[in-house]
Amino acid sequence: MSNSGNIAPAITDINQLKDHPALAKLLGWKTDAVTAAKFDRDELTVTIDRAFIRDACNILKPEFNFMSDITAVDWLPAEPRFQVTYHLLSHKLKERVRLRVMLAGDAPVIESIITIWPAANFFEREIHDLMGIRFIGHPNLSRIMMPEDWEGHPLRKDYPVEGYR
Amino acid sequence: MATISNTASAEMTEAGTMVLNMGPQHPSTHGVLRLLLEIDGERVVRMVPDIGFLHTGIEKTCEAKFYQQVVPMTDRIDYLCPMTNNLCYVLAVEKLLQLEIPERAQFIRVMLNELTRIASHLVWLGTHALDMGAMSVFLYCFREREDILRIFENVSGQRMMTSYFRIGGLALDPPLDFFDKVRKFAAIFPERIDEYENLLTSNHIWVVRTKGVAKLTTEECISLGVTGPPLRASGVDWDLRRDMPYSGYEKFKFKVPVSTEGDVYARYMLRIAELRESIGMVKQALEGLPSGPIKTEDAPKVVLPDREKMKTQMEALIYHFKIVTEGFPVPAGEVYQAVESPRGEMGYYVVSDGTAKPYRVHMRSPSFANLQALEKMCVGKLLADVVAAIGSIDIVLGEIDR
Numbered sequence A: 001m002s003n004s005g006n007i008a009p010a011i012t013d014i015n016q017l018k019d020h021p022a023l024a025k026l027l028g029w030k031t032d033a034v035t036a037a038k039f040d041r042d043e044l045t046v047t048i049d050r051a052f053i054r055d056a057c058n059i060l061k062p063e064f065n066f067m068s069d070i071t072a073v074d075w076l077p078a079e080p081r082f083q084v085t086y087h088l089l090s091h092k093l094k095e096r097v098r099l100r101v102m103l104a105g106d107a108p109v110i111e112s113i114i115t116i117w118p119a120a121n122f123f124e125r126e127i128h129d130l131m132g133i134r135f136i137g138h139p140n141l142s143r144i145m146m147p148e149d150w151e152g153h154p155l156r157k158d159y160p161v162e163g164y165r
Numbered sequence B: 001m002a003t004i005s006n007t008a009s010a011e012m013t014e015a016g017t018m019v020l021n022m023g024p025q026h027p028s029t030h031g032v033l034r035l036l037l038e039i040d041g042e043r044v045v046r047m048v049p050d051i052g053f054l055h056t057g058i059e060k061t062c063e064a065k066f067y068q069q070v071v072p073m074t075d076r077i078d079y080l081c082p083m084t085n086n087l088c089y090v091l092a093v094e095k096l097l098q099l100e101i102p103e104r105a106q107f108i109r110v111m112l113n114e115l116t117r118i119a120s121h122l123v124w125l126g127t128h129a130l131d132m133g134a135m136s137v138f139l140y141c142f143r144e145r146e147d148i149l150r151i152f153e154n155v156s157g158q159r160m161m162t163s164y165f166r167i168g169g170l171a172l173d174p175p176l177d178f179f180d181k182v183r184k185f186a187a188i189f190p191e192r193i194d195e196y197e198n199l200l201t202s203n204h205i206w207v208v209r210t211k212g213v214a215k216l217t218t219e220e221c222i223s224l225g226v227t228g229p230p231l232r233a234s235g236v237d238w239d240l241r242r243d244m245p246y247s248g249y250e251k252f253k254f255k256v257p258v259s260t261e262g263d264v265y266a267r268y269m270l271r272i273a274e275l276r277e278s279i280g281m282v283k284q285a286l287e288g289l290p291s292g293p294i295k296t297e298d299a300p301k302v303v304l305p306d307r308e309k310m311k312t313q314m315e316a317l318i319y320h321f322k323i324v325t326e327g328f329p330v331p332a333g334e335v336y337q338a339v340e341s342p343r344g345e346m347g348y349y350v351v352s353d354g355t356a357k358p359y360r361v362h363m364r365s366p367s368f369a370n371l372q373a374l375e376k377m378c379v380g381k382l383l384a385d386v387v388a389a390i391g392s393i394d395i396v397l398g399e400i401d402r
Helices: A021-029 A050-060 A120-131 B058-062 B067-075 B082-097 B103-131 B135-156 B178-200 B204-210 B218-223 B229-233 B264-288 B307-312 B314-326 B366-378 B384-393 B397-401
Strands: A034-040 A043-048 A066-074 A082-090 A095-103 A109-111 A134-136 B009-012 B018-022 B034-040 B043-050 B333-341 B344-352 B360-364
Touching: A021 A034, A021 A043, A021 A050, A021 A095, A043 A050, A043 B333, A050 A082, A050 A095, A050 A109, A066 A120, A066 B333, A066 B344, A066 B360, A082 B344, A095 A109, A095 B333, A120 A134, A120 B366, B043 B366, B058 B067, B058 B360, B067 B082, B082 B103, B082 B333, B082 B344, B103 B135, B103 B178, B103 B264, B103 B384, B135 B178, B178 B264, B204 B264, B204 B384, B218 B229, B218 B366, B229 B264, B229 B344, B264 B384, B307 B314, B344 B366, B360 B366, B366 B384, B366 B397
Parallel strands: A043 A095, A109 A134
Antiparallel strands: A034 A043, A066 A082, A082 A095, B018 B034, B034 B043, B333 B344, B344 B360
């Protein structure tokens, strides 16, 4: 009955999606960097290998000039556990692209993109604070929301919603 | 939050500068913003914004609620534009569910969103002028804001925490006198804008305090993630309502004001122009309002049934019971939905794992990104202009800290 059954299946075949400007650019640069791509509900998600995220942002910057948002998702107990999500926007093409990078649960570390977009500063600090992901190359990776002496990272799934730990 | 060692002291540093603490309880920081300022005489050498005093963990709380229970949380993120946040969240979930919303609901959503924009800009104008010493503007602005809050109370039963939008449409059809009230407000408001402008636009003190102050270039705005009026005041012709329309904005005619000056005065003029465009859109929504249902009818598992149907149809009663007690499952996936809030790009990133509770909700709040530009605006400038700069980016700490 519910029309939630009408959702078109996601396209996950890179060959079908390679005409999208963001993916075309990335594939033209380095096919190894793109590990997966998905087109779901009119939004393109490109999974980037952890080692290439900074370069991938650099490659996309001429077209996708605006960094809207960075955030993270905790997929506990799955492994790789953490997903860092970047939302880039192109003012020229009026399009968005979502980059995602999967990180291992034991020591989640990723390169900072603060030199490409200084806007990443607060966003990366927030993820560091609430998810406990380290950004290499960030000049001031300190807590931003929680007090400096706080223990734990509240947005992780093993952190309780209420009560004492 | 900054470390204790960063706190201010009256002692001079080795470089002959002084560290000054501003906030978090400071009337012109518009909430609990704390700034650590290193000053050399009257000049700002360094500025460190310290946030987190209002952090309530809304993103975490959302993960423990059903999808429909998150709507009232979204009001509390930005208490000056509750409807914008309601809209952004419901649009994101509707995108996950791929729901079609009836045109009448879309028109009412746009109308209320533009009224919200006016109310939010009025608070900004009043408090911004108050910061700069123009007391009377505040009283005029709050007079009209009160009218809008009464309209909100009329339609939703609440003045500020409206929670009026639902996944799939609206909570209720607006009461009969609602449209008359909006029409009456739309008729008087344009001349009220002239009143504000009479007080400020060519007021010598206002012009001297704002022109050429806290400038931002186009490149600085883009690289620092600035959106909304500060971005447009620096020469970027970008408005999500026009460029990536949502909720039927493509059916409305409006101009996007742009300025190239990039200073506090340009941001003021731009918001005044936006007030005029918004009231124009409210009028268009009133004139073109289609009749029909206010919530989608082909998703009974998501949208609460009408009260009457519940009393006569067994199925409707079952669906009602199911939605309230168990919520509704949302197919797995992730979406990012952005709307043009009065402050800039408000974005909701919702991840679903196929259950009735969101796996992750992240709010990309415009003030959070815009605040990063404050340092650029103030360093090297006079201490007195810091207050003008804070006012001109129109931050709301509720959405910065969430």
